Amino acid sequence: MRHSMRLCGGDQDWAQDLVQDALIAGFSELRAGRLELERNVKSWLLQVITNRFINQYNRNKKWTAERRVEDVEAEQAEQPLSAKIEAPDATVTASLEDPILLALSDLQEDQRACVLMVDVQDMSYIEAAEVLKVPVGTVRSRLARGRLKLYSLLLPYAKSRRYVS
Secondary structure: OHHHHHHHOOOHHHHHHHHHHHHHHHHHHOOOOOOOOOOOOOHHHHHHHHHHHHHHHHHHHHHHHHHHHHHHHHHHHHHHHHHOOHHHHHHHHHOOOOOOHHHHEEEEEHHHHHHHHHHOOOOOHHHHHHOOOHHHEEEEHHHHHHHHHHHHHHHHHHHHHHOOO
């Protein structure tokens, strides 16, 4: 559940749906005799969760991109200018609630998956590569890019908290 929660950026309903789908798929595969208990079932379930997340994310992104232009134009036509300006305090508090989760959500989904698996869940590069069905070198490069992006996103926060100089 933690893996799916982090992939989904804290969206509990989406995370629960992913876990439920993975468990149903696993049970179906087990009953059909295509999933052996000797196999690393945890790795298989993480792979199913990650693949379904990526598929749903891409579908949502495509749908959102198509609808975004129409929605923005409709909202702008309906609202007066004073309603379009957001209060600065609300913006600041929303962005400071959990800087690490916000930074993780800013990563590309493939980089986020690698960072979560290797750095958060302590999976080896080989295990992460098996789950994601990519070569180990791809995991390493995605992880390096993800870590670099996290560094740049979290450095101002770390400086403000005096964790670094």
